[in-house]
Each structure stands twice: as C-alpha cells, then as structure tokens.
Amino acid sequence: MNRTLLIIKPDATERDLIGHIISRLEKARFKIVAVKMLHLTGQQARAFYAVHEGKPFLDALVEFMTSGPVVPMVLEKDGAVAALRTLVGATDPAKAECGTVRYEIGVDIQKNSVHASDSDENAAKEIAFFFDNVGV
C-alpha cells in the first residue's frame, strides 16, 4: 500500500463539496487514513507551495488558498500517487478528462478544487507538512 496527500481547496469547501469529493475517493477505493480541516495562514500556504517560488501565479495562489478552509487528507491505495492524479485530472479543469474530479467541479486553473501530490517523495513531504506521526 502507498500513501498520498489530497487537499480539498477553498473553492470546493465554499460550495459544500467536501462530502461529494470524499465519496468519489471512497468509491475509487482510496482509504482515508487521516483528515482534518483548517484555515491556512499566508506563511503556511507559501511554505506548502515553496516549489512554486518565483512563479507568476504564486501570490494569487496563496491568496486563494487562505481565502477559506481547506481539508487535507492522507489517502492509501496501491500506487496511490498515480491513481489519485488520474482520478483528479489535469491541473486546468478545461483540459481535464471527462469523469475526473477537476473536470466535474473545477472552476479554473487556480480554483481547481483539489491538490494531489505529484510524486512519492513530495507525498512524504506534504503528509509531514500537515500530519504528525503519519508516515508514507
């Protein structure tokens, strides 16, 4: 079994889509092994997206990610990272495949409803960012 991190973003919590997203994850046979709800500070959002330092969209991304509550969770499944990225779809909902979470509920490239770790290495870092004592 492998683990990965998903964050339900403020555009989805605002539209009351937490249950819908969790239902999609469970139907796709991801096991939720940790979950919480919090409101990120600007410092936390910037630290989480440190890999995007210098990108033109970073300031707007930080503003968006601090605009409302987020729901990070640790998910378990065989090949979790790749399986979750397939389920959530492309970063830009306009380019996401039909049937993916972002195709279905994403608003635009920023308000794309969910974040999913892009590698096992980043999954380990991102899980540790939000959860103590939850390994990969």
Ligand code: CMP
């Ligand atoms: P996420 O998968 O969380 O990773 C970085 C986030 O930056 C991305 O989803 C989007 O919410 C946001 N973003 C905004 N503009 C862009 C862009 N042009 N390219 C990539 N990500 C973007």
